[in-house]
Amino acid sequence: MHASLDFSENDAALDQAAELVRAAKRLAVLTGAGISAESGVPTFRGAGGLWEGHRVEEVACPEAFARDPLLVWRFYNLRRKALRTIEPNDGHRALAALEARLGSGFTLITQNIDGLHARAGNRNVLEVHGRLSRVKCSRCRYVEDRPGVELPELPECPACGALLRPDVVWFGELLPPSIWQAAVEATTRCDCFLVVGTSAQVYPAAGLIQQAQQAGAAVIECNTEETPASVLADVVLRGPSGRMLPEVVRRMG
Numbered sequence: 321m322h323a324s325l326d327f328s329e330n331d332a333a334l335d336q337a338a339e340l341v342r343a344a345k346r347l348a349v350l351t352g353a354g355i356s357a358e359s360g361v362p363t364f365r366g367a368g369g370l371w372e373g374h375r376v377e378e379v380a381c382p383e384a385f386a387r388d389p390l391l392v393w394r395f396y397n398l399r400r401k402a403l404r405t406i407e408p409n410d411g412h413r414a415l416a417a418l419e420a421r422l423g424s425g426f427t428l429i430t431q432n433i434d435g436l437h438a439r440a441g442n443r444n445v446l447e448v449h450g451r452l453s454r455v456k457c458s459r460c461r462y463v464e465d466r467p468g469v470e471l472p473e474l475p476e477c478p479a480c481g482a483l484l485r486p487d488v489v490w491f492g493e494l495l496p497p498s499i500w501q502a503a504v505e506a507t508t509r510c511d512c513f514l515v516v517g518t519s520a521q522v523y524p525a526a527g528l529i530q531q532a533q534q535a536g537a538a539v540i541e542c543n544t545e546e547t548p549a550s551v552l553a554d555v556v557l558r559g560p561s562g563r564m565l566p567e568v569v570r571r572m573g
C-alpha cells in the first residue's frame with residue numbers, strides 16, 4: 321500500500337539524517353526485524369512477542385531443542401519455507417545503495433536471520449544472530465547452507481548422524497565471536513550509527529546503540545514506534561524504513 325507519502329512531520333529529520341549520512345566517513349547500521357516487516361516477515365514484537373504462535377524465548381533456546389526438537393524444527397521449517405516467498409524491500413535496497421556509495425566505510429550489522437540484506441546486494445553484512453537458511457550439526461562441525469530447502473522433520477547430520485539444528489544464535493547462546501568482535505569494532509569506530517527496525521530489547525546487540533553514542537557517533541533511529549533507542553538518538557525518523565530510508569538516500573543527492 322504505497323499511499324502518496326507525506327514526509328511533512330519528518331521533513332526536518334530527513335534533511336538532518338541525509339546531512340549526517342552524507343558527512344559520515346564511517347557509517348555503521350544496526351537492523352532488526354522491522355526492516356523486513358514490509359517484506360512480509362512477521363516481527364517478533366509485532367505479533368505480541370509470538371512467532372507462529374510460540375513465545376520466541378520458549379522455542380529459540382537450547383533447552384527447548386533438547387526437550388522437544390520436533391516442535392523447534394517445525395517452528396524453524398515454517399520460517400524457512402517463508403524464505404522462499406519473501407523479497408527484499410526498498411528499505412533493504414536503500415542500505416545496499418548506501419554501501420555502494422560508502423564502500424569500506426559502511427558496515428551493516430543485522431540481528432535478522434532472513435538473509436534479505438545479502439539478497440538486496442549488501443556485501444559487508446555481520447549476521448550477529450546467524451542465518452536461517454544455514455544448519456549445523458548439534459555435535460560435530462558439519463554445516464550446510466541450502467536456502468529455500470525444507471528439511472525433513474528431524475534432519476540428521478550426514479557426517480555423524482546427530483541431529484542438525486538451525487545455525488542461529490538462540491537465547492542463552494553466545495554470538496559468533498569473530499562476527500560480534502567486528503560489530504563492536506565498527507560501532508566504536510563509526511561517526512554515524514543508523515539503527516533501523518529494532519525494539520532494542522535483545523542484548524548484547526541492543527547494547528551497540530549506547531556504545532555508538534558513547535563513542536561520539538551521531539545516532540539516527542528509523543522506527544515506526546518509540547523504543548529505548550529513541551532517547552539515545554540525535555535524529556528520529558518516525559515511519560516505515562521502506563519509505564524513510566529511500567528518502568534519506570534521495571535527499572543525499
Ligand code: BV8
Binds near residue numbers: 354562
Ligand atoms: C546472550 C535468532 C549470554 C533466533 C535471536 C535479562 C535482561 C537482559 C538480557 C537478558 C535477560 N535475560 C536473558 C538475557 C540475554 C538475552 C536477551 O537479551 N533477552 C531479552 C529477551 C531480554 N540475550 C541472549 O540470550 C543472547 N545471548 O546473552 O548470551 C551469554 C553470555 C556469556 C556466556 C554465555 C551466554 C542471544 C540473543 C539472540 C537471540 N536470538 N534471534 C531466531 O530469530 O529464531 S533474537 C530475535 O529476537 C531476533 O533475532 C531479534 O534480534 C530479536 C527481536 O528483536 P528485533 O529484531 O528488535 O525485532 P522486534 O520484533 O523485537 O522489533 C521490531 C521493531 O521494528 C519494533 O520496534 C517495531 O516498532 C519496528 N518496526 C516494525 N515495522 C517497521 C518497524 N520499523 C521500521 N519500519 C517498519 N516497517
Ligand code: ZN
Binds near residue numbers: 479
Ligand atoms: Zn555431525
